[in-house]
Amino acid sequence: MNKKLKYIWAIAIVLLVNVLVISIVKSGSGSVGALSKLGSQGSEVRSIQTKLQNQGYYKGKIDGIYGTNTRNAVIRFQKVKGLTPDGIAGPKTLKALGLGGSGGLGGFSSNDISLLARVTSAESRGEPYVGQVAVAAVILNRIEHPSFPNTLAGVIYQPGAFSCINDGGINAPVSDSAYKAARDAINGWDPSGGAIYYYNPAKATSGWIFSRPIITVIGDHRFCS
Incomplete structure (x- = not known):
């Protein structure tokens, strides 16, 4: 009798565990990392x-x-x-x-993200995080603008476009925040307001850049159309 009772209890426990597991899977499926709602942040x-x-x-x-x-x-x-x-x-x-697809990263490969992060890190070192995202956004805005190459590599390596290409800054260690900024920009965050140029007035040497209409100022950078 005791053996039979233990057997019944064992079956009951197994069934209960299965029910709990199924409930957890059903409640989690389609929601983890798949939605944002009131109270979400990030x-x-x-x-x-x-x-x-x-x-x-x-x-x-x-x-x-x-x-x-x-x-x-x-x-x-x-x-x-x-x-x-x-x-x-x-x-x-x-x-x-327009934020669906593979991770919402707009079809950019891991190499693309790495390249964007390297330039962002070099060009916005010492800038606040929102300024780093803005620099990355400018690069992406150029891809969509008819005056610039239509690929990420084309924009970045366009002659004279970014000083970090000429001075080797692109090869410096990349900050963790630059990788995050690159992803935020790819996901659609554009603190620059659609800018296609930016400059630091204390370092800029081209008189032409000062003639560009300023959209916003973030940190030491002026972002322009």
């Missing part, structure tokens, strides 16, 4: 805010905090796109924003 939220702002849905500060204003902007976007207006940036909403 680079993905900044990317969402940037995309929404660029499309006219979001007027607030790009601060990486998924607050009420961000949620309401997401709802407006979802309604226009025919998505469930739940205010949650899940896979379908992220894809509609």
Whole structure:
């Protein structure tokens, strides 16, 4: 009798464990790393805010905090796109924003990200983090601009484009923040406001660059159109 009772208890425990495991898997699937919602924070939220702002849905500060204003902007976007207006940036909403795909990195390879990080690190050393992202964003903006080459390598290695290519700064150790800044820029965060040029007025030697309209100032850099 005791053996039979132990056998029944063993089966019951196994069944209970299986139920718990299945519940955990179901609750986690499709949500881990796949959505941002009210209370979320981080680079993905900044990317969402940037995309929404660029499309006219979001007027607030790009601060990486998924607050009420961000949620309401997401709802407006979802309604226009025919998505469930739940205010949650899940896979379908992220894809509609242009943040879907492989990690939201826009098809850039690991070598591309490394190259962008190297230039960002060399060109923005000593600058605040938002300034590092802005430098990376300028490089990406040039790819889309008709006045520049349409590839990352083409933009970076364009003769005279970046001083770090000529002085060897691109070969210096890369800061961890530069890798993060490169990814944030690729994911859509553009603190430069769409700039295609930047300069440090204390170091710039070209008179022409001072004639460019200034969009914003971050740290020691002026970002221009």
